[in-house]
Amino acid sequence: MESYSYLFDVALILISTKLFGILTKKIDMPQVVGALLAGLVMGPAFLGIIHETVFVDQIAEIGVIVLMFTAGLETDIKELKHSGKASFVIALCGVLVPLAGGYFLSSLFNVHDEAFLQNMFIGVILTATSVSITVETLKELGKLSTRSGNAILGAALIDDILGVVALTLITSVADSEVHLSVVLIKIAAFFAISVFLGIYLHKILDKWMAGYGRDKKRFAIIAFALCLFYSYAAEEFFGVADITGAFIAGLILSNTTRVTYIASRFEIVAYMLLSPVFFASIGLKVELPAMTVSIVLFTVLLSVVAIITKIIGCGLGAKICHYTNEESIRIGVGMISRGEVALIVANKGISTGLMNPTFFGPVVIMVVVTTIVTPVLLKVVYKGKKTDYQELEYSELAEQYQEVKDFDAAAQTLLDLHTQLRDQDKSKYTNQQQPDQEQK
Numbered sequence: 001m002e003s004y005s006y007l008f009d010v011a012l013i014l015i016s017t018k019l020f021g022i023l024t025k026k027i028d029m030p031q032v033v034g035a036l037l038a039g040l041v042m043g044p045a046f047l048g049i050i051h052e053t054v055f056v057d058q059i060a061e062i063g064v065i066v067l068m069f070t071a072g073l074e075t076d077i078k079e080l081k082h083s084g085k086a087s088f089v090i091a092l093c094g095v096l097v098p099l100a101g102g103y104f105l106s107s108l109f110n111v112h113d114e115a116f117l118q119n120m121f122i123g124v125i126l127t128a129t130s131v132s133i134t135v136e137t138l139k140e141l142g143k144l145s146t147r148s149g150n151a152i153l154g155a156a157l158i159d160d161i162l163g164v165v166a167l168t169l170i171t172s173v174a175d176s177e178v179h180l181s182v183v184l185i186k187i188a189a190f191f192a193i194s195v196f197l198g199i200y201l202h203k204i205l206d207k208w209m210a211g212y213g214r215d216k217k218r219f220a221i222i223a224f225a226l227c228l229f230y231s232y233a234a235e236e237f238f239g240v241a242d243i244t245g246a247f248i249a250g251l252i253l254s255n256t257t258r259v260t261y262i263a264s265r266f267e268i269v270a271y272m273l274l275s276p277v278f279f280a281s282i283g284l285k286v287e288l289p290a291m292t293v294s295i296v297l298f299t300v301l302l303s304v305v306a307i308i309t310k311i312i313g314c315g316l317g318a319k320i321c322h323y324t325n326e327e328s329i330r331i332g333v334g335m336i337s338r339g340e341v342a343l344i345v346a347n348k349g350i351s352t353g354l355m356n357p358t359f360f361g362p363v364v365i366m367v368v369v370t371t372i373v374t375p376v377l378l379k380v381v382y383k384g385k386k387t388d389y390q391e392l393e394y395s396e397l398a399e400q401y402q403e404v405k406d407f408d409a410a411a412q413t414l415l416d417l418h419t420q421l422r423d424q425d426k427s428k429y430t431n432q433q434q435p436d437q438e439q440k
Contacts, residue, residue, distance in 0.1 A: 006055040010277065013050065016042050017276040028375070030133055032340055033368055035276055039283015040364075052284050056277060061242075062228075063278030064344050066270050068243040069227040071341075072250015073263045075157055087154030090317035094155060094335050095162045097313030098126035101305045109298045110356055117174055121354045124170055125346055125363055126306050127163045130339025130371075131156035137375040138334070141382050148327045152334035155314065159335070164244050167345055171241045174354050183239065190238040198252040201226075206256040219258045220265035226253070241348055282343050285350065286361045299362035303369040310336045330381045337374040338367045 016038040021031035042050045050056075102123030110119055134152055138144040144153075172183045209219055227249045234245025253259060311332035318328035346363045349355030355363075 006053060009050050009053065009056060010059070010273075012042060013038070013056075013280045014273070014276055017280050030339070030371055032275075032279055033371055035279035036283050036343075036364060036368060039280035040286055041283075042280070043284035043286070045283070045286050050280075050284060052281065056281055056284070059274065060278040060281035060347075063270070063274030064243055064347060065227065065231050065246040066266060066274050067278065067340060067344060068246040069250040070263060070266050070270065071160060072247040072252075073254050073259055073266070075160065075251055075254055077251065077254060086151060086318075086321040086323075088158050089321050090151060090155040090314050090331060090335075091158035091162055093317030093320070094129065094159055094310060094314035094332075095127040095166065097316070098306070098309040099123040099166070101309035102126035102302075105298075105301055105305050106359070109294060110359070115356075117170060117354055118356050118359075121170055121349050122302075122359065122363075124163070124166050125342050125349070126309060126338070127159070127166055128338050128341035128345055129156050129159045129163075129310070129335050130337045130341045131334075133337045133339060133371060133374055134334045134378065137378045141379065143382055148323070148330040148334070151318065151323065151327075151331050155317070155331070155335065160247075160341070163341065163345070164247050167348065168240050168244050171348065171352055171354065172239050174352055186238045187240060190234060190240050194248045194252075198248070201252050202256065205253065209256055209258045215258055215261040217265070220262050223253055223262045224266075243344060243348060278347075279340070279343065282347060282364060286364055295358060295362060298359070299365050302362050303366045306338065306366050306370050307336055307373060326381075330378075333374070333377045333381050336370050336377065338370045342367050 017035040020034035020038040020041070022034070024034035024037070025031055039050075041047060044051060099120075100123065102125065103119050106119035106122035107115070131152065134156075135144065138149050138152070143149050168187055172187055173180060205222075227246050230249035230252075231242040231245040234240040234248070235242040253262060256262075311329070313332070314335045315328040315332035318331045319325070323331065342363065346355060346360065346367075350357065350360060
């Protein structure tokens with residue numbers, strides 16, 4: 001007999017993630033933290049109401065692919081060229097220092113044979129940066145368009161690409177049956193084909209989209225198909241992580257005529273189903289009974305290392321590029337948050353066997369800690385200093401973030417207008433019916 005329990009599981013996930021998301025938002029925390037907590041509470045760690053299933057895992061996998069695709073959509077290749085040496089140096093130092101810190105910390109606790117890749121993978125997780133929380137905090141403080149704010153945006157952009165490269169390398173060499181030379185050739189071939197194909201696909205798709213006077217749903221459908229196809233091709237033919245393929249597909253469509261429309265459509269499907277299931281599935285994987293004294297110590301140290309290595313790494317990069325001490329600290333603090341990016345990488349580690357399962361809980365807790373700490377520390381490092389107009393700089397990246405917000409605001413305005421017109425029509429109809437009834 002066919003079971004329909006998966007419908008019940010998804011319904012519970014959607015309700016619980018939303019309720020916990022509302023609670024975390026009320027205390028000025030991102031809703032992603034609420035979704036994680038929902039998975040923890042509803043999963044084996046606490047109540048045990050929801051368990052991992054093949055269906056939930058598959059939906060979560062599509063969710064992570066869409067998240068990486070949208071990250072690619074939001075990456076401005078042209079702005080990468082303009083962000084210059086400073087952003088690249090800050091991002092590079094902000095990747096190398098956490099990579100080394102994560103590896104050495106993990107090697108102290110994970111000492112069995114053939115643990116090198118597992119320990120290195122912890123370092124790869126720490127290289128991640130989720131800048132969305134930083135952006136919202138800086139906008140609230142009125143510091144987004146300052147020199148340090150622009151440096152954070154540019155460095156986070158490059159950080160994502162460097163992180164994808166690191167993830168690609170380590171997941172590709174994980175297969176012991178494949179020689180390193182073959183792996184490197186496949187990776188090089190994948191990126192070479194992506195560049196060649198991407199340039200022509202970008203031009204063709206942009207010309208096609210520009211041929212219509214308004215946004216059409218077919219743009220989003222074709223974009224989704226390209227995302228899934230590229231993810232499949234990356235994994236199946238090149239041995240490259242599917243999320244890397246999704247990110248590249250997003251890059252191909254970035255800066256096209258209808259990219260804002262496409263991103264907004266993906267935000268709907270992600271918000272309604274894919275993201276809640278993905279983040280809840282992360283919480284479902286955590287089993288707290290396995291948290292021994294050693295793991296608790298590792299959790300604390302991992303959180304500390306995650307915070308310190310980003311501040312030191314990105315701060316050092318900023319100093320090399322002649323930023324002031326004050327600006328360097330702010331840039332380092334702005335890059336602390338790991339957010340959904342680290343969860344995506346960790347999830348990939350579990351599925352490929354690159355991550356020690358006992359370290360999964362600590363990684364989730366580290367993500368929550370860095371997510372909470374970042375806005376608090378940003379308010380501290382910017383405290384007591386009014387915005388100097390000489391500090392303000394124009395940035396295409398800052399404008400792009402605002403453009404998405406404006407698109408959402410415009411859509412909401414149209415919905416409000418539609419509601420007003422509908423209410424007016426109802427009122428007219430009611431007023432017309434009353435005289436008719438009186439006459440009768």
